[in-house]
Amino acid sequence: MISSGEDSNVRKLNTINRRMFIISAAKIIVFGGIVTRLFNLQINENKKYLTLSDKNRLREWKLPPIRGEFIDYFGNVVAGNSEVYQLHVIPEQVENFKQLMVRLKDILNLSPSEFSRLIKKKNSQKPWETLVISENLTWEQFSRINFFLHDLEGAKPVLSVVRDYPYKDNYTHILGYVSEASVKDLNENENVKKNHVPGLRVGKSGLEKALENDLIGTNSIQRYEVNAFGKRINQIDHVQGIKGKKIRLTIDTEVQKYANELMLNKAGSISVMDIYTGELIALHSSPTFDPNLFLYGIDSKEWKKIIKNPLKPLMNKSIAGLYSPGSTIKPIVALSALENDIISTKFKVYCTGKTEFYEQTYHCWKKKGHRSVDLREAIKQSCDTYFYEIARLLGVDRLNETARKFGLGEKVFDNIFFEEKKGVVPSTKWKKNVIGESWYLGETLINGIGQGYIQTTPLQLCLMTAQLANGGFKIFPKLVFDKNQKTYEEIKYIIDKNLEDYKKSEKETFFEKGSEFFNKFSKSNYPLFRNPENVKFVLDAMYGSTNEVFGTSYKSRFDDPKYRYAGKTGTAQVKRITKEERELDLKTFEIPYDQRDHALFVAFGPYKNPRYALSVFIEHGGSGSTAAAPIAKKLFKLIIDRHDTREKIRTSELMEI
Amino acid sequence: MLNRYSFSNESSFFQKVKSFDFVLLFCILVIGIISSFSMYSTDGGEILYHTKSHIIRFSAFFIMMIILSFINIRYWHATGYIFYFSILGLLIWASFFGITASGSQRWVSLGLINLQPSELMKIAIIIFFAKFFHRVQLKNVNTLKNILFPIVILIIPIVLVISQPDLGTSILIALSGLVVLWLSGVNIKYFIYSSLTLVIAAPFVISFLKPYQKRRILTFFDPEKDPLGAGYQIIQSKIAVGSGGLTGKGFLKGTQSYLEFLPEKHTDFIFTLYSEEFGFIGSVILLLLYAVLILRIVVIGSSSRSFFGRLFCYGFAASLFIYISVNMCMVLGLLPIVGSPLPIMSYGGSSMLATMIGFGLVMSTKIYNRQLVI
Known part of the structure; x- marks a missing residue:
């Protein structure tokens, strides 16, 4: 009884040990497989994945190029870039967006249609994208905003550059005018396409259109590291763009x-x-x-x-x-x-x-x-x-x-x-x-x-x-x-x-x-x-x-x-x-x-x-x-x-x- | 009569400490430290919630493991069934009164801590089977009774865990149980028959799966098909590991995880983060640590005089090997994504608790390796 029990126990022990040995062998094979896989990913295909990882994390932001100026024969600027006060809001950074908008509506006297346009625009873009409330604040509006700024959290008055025709209607037909680039403008002009950013103004007629390639300049580029949600984490570098060419007219x-x-x-x-x-x-x-x-x-x-x-x-x-x-x-x-x-x-x-x-x-x-x-x-x-x-x-x-x-x-x-x-x-x-x-x-x-x-x-x-x-x-x-x-x-x-x-x-x-x-x-x-x-x-x-x-x-x-x-x-x-x-x-x-x-x-x-x-x-x-x-x-x-x-x-x- | 063959086990406390397996302890500690640093990295280089609670858990459960080591293996053997049934009770409790999180009802609230009984079941099933087959003679292993009973014992928790729903854990429980059955000497033909049945039944089983589970399986076969949806995790994980290179991007410099491209980086994808930051060399070192760990457990098992201790050690070693392989293959895109944590490394109290209980039992086997268990 005991001996047969001993015998049975030995056989049982052997079975268990044998089977464990098989599992250990399997372990070596599987772990070997994992190491091979790691080797493939990390050593053989490292370059490919490194590129993919950089593509993941780096984003370029193109800033609008600064348009060249027109001067008359005597050097007076007839089409320049003037600084305007704009009001930007980044919805993500605002605690109560609706409340802020209602406040702004009061301060800026926004019309109901303007107000609903802004709300619509906000809903159509990502929360960290800038919402331009006003592209051209009057001085009065600007000072009012600054006065109330302490309780307008998230609203940012900024200085921006836009086209300006100081002689108003005097050069209209020679210079033409600029306006937001349309799909047609992008398709017609390679340079416009290359330097395009949302909201870019391009020449629509006259010399503004004819000399677009000289005037447009090139984008400044800001490179940011972004996270998986596209939010900017920090700036990596900044490449200054070239301002468009200054054009001198023969006009007096x-x-x-x-x-x-x-x-x-x-x-x-x-x-x-x-x-x-x-x-x-x-x-x-x-x-x-x-x-x-x-x-x-x-x-x-x-x-x-x-x-x-x-x-x-x-x-x-x-x-x-x-x-x-x-x-x-x-x-x-x-x-x-x-x-x-x-x-x-x-x-x-x-x-x-x-x-x-x-x-x-x-x-x-x-x-x-x-x-x-x-x-x-x-x-x-x-x-x-x-x-x-x-x-x-x-x-x-x-x-x-x-x-x-x-x-x-x-x-x-x-x-x-x-x-x-x-x-x-x-x-x-x-x-x-x-x-x-x-x-x-x-x-x-x-x-x-x-x-x-x-x-x-x-x-x-x-x-x-x-x-x-x-x-x-x-x-x-x-x-x-x-x-x-x-x-x-x-x-x-x-x-x-x-x-x-x-x-x-x-x-x-x-x-x-x-x-x-x-x-x-x-x-x-x-x-x-x-x-x-x-x-x-x-x-x-x-x-x-x-x-x-x-x-x-x-x-x-x-x-x-x-x-x-x-x-x-x-x-x-x-x-x-x-x-x-x-x-x-x-x-x-x-x-x-x-x-x-x-x-x-x-x-x-x-x-x-x-x-x-x-x-x-x-x-x-x-x-x-x-x-x-x-x-x-x-x-x-x-x-x-x-x-x-x-x-x-x-x-x-x-x-x- | 019962202790006829037993030696005196009344050795001194000091002797017990001396017979600790220090290689095993060393591996556990090193992996624990690595995991703490990885957790620190997932928190973005600050000691925040995850890092803090991971370190606290690891320390607490490590001490618990040392204490468990001093418990005579006889008591482990004696309480094997009770342990299983209490966990089963908790599982049933969870399916009625459990806490639901991210669509799955898998936690029970025990006052201070929330416990995930399914994780503990992974260890309980090994203890149960070790105890069950401890007494069964080899010639009786393949009798109908001795096969059907363990299968019922195995299927009940699996069904409960699947219905939570938690496919990953139920697969791991099943694999843990099956590997002990196989070690105990169950005839290989049963495994072949049942896998054939499974292959045939698979289409029917798949039709019962939740849509998200089906999608995961489909995505595994072609992740690039849906790069922003279900395939996103696999692609981003591969990018993270692949961009690590030979030596990695450096501690706290893993852009993929830091910039939140990695999904579930605390838990299932912790290896991805580690591999991105420490590269091929770091990954192989971690894998070696695990391999040594498993090897030590097998060695301890083989030195045990009791079948219970031996079976448990072998079963636990094999289970650890399965957990590690499944997790790594998953994050490296070799297996579909099913929730399966990496032992010790992943964040999660229940998983850590279960693993540490396992180590405690292994250590106890080592200390009491001359103890015969009837």
């Missing part, structure tokens, strides 16, 4: 402001240009609006006021407004006739006030007629009958060639403004292609006085005048100053040298040589004429138009030779005038606004050694001589007065910007 704010003043309550445009460098001194479209309104999203009342305005403030009329040039085209028609040897300067036409052509009557603006006029008198007194006749002799296609050379029918800028129009300078081919009809001779006649198909922008007319005024040489208009651009002296030298070459060479071969030369160096100030005397003659006639009795803008002349300028008026019909209306001979104010004539005036000066050209356009303003020319006179005085200051700046160190 004084002139620009005065242009705005002169055009108050009128629809139209004023353009002023340096006839050698092509620098725009002023470029104004009226009416205008304050671009600061768009910074925080314009409110619907203001927006309605802008879009419902019949004078169309949103339209940049200087470059996107297409109008008949009226009589301002006449210098080009005359030049074209002379250049093509159609007529001599002595050519005379007898004006009776109207002329018959294929049973159509074509009227001169002067009912009684101008009697016998030669070319100079015709330009000076703007005789329509004379221009019907030379247009008939010249033909539309030759006129088209000259007009195009002087910048009509082409965009003035290279894609700065997406809304810029190139206008229409008709030709027989053009009509065939676009309208699908053949050209009628009658259309040539009205083309000769700037009516009919021809359509130009006010800035094109200014460029045309400038290129006549400098003696007939190509110039390149610019809004943005570039320190590498040719100076006035350099351009003057090129022009003088061109003229000298002309005098020395065989006339025909010079012209041939010239055109060869242009193709090679298209950015050069090449001559646009065949004979410089023709240009001189036209300029002299324009001088007569302003400074001699019977000239159409004689009333707007200056007697002081310092200010004396030459100009050409234009009055463009917007509709065909019926026989009845012609007999009624209504005064401008008696005609409904949208049927009144457009008033135009182009000018250059000072007459001796001209430096500036301008165009004034007043939509439905009446006649050029009574509505547009007086404005040009006032403006011209300021331009000439500002000339010395501008020259001083030009030769000083500010050029280095």
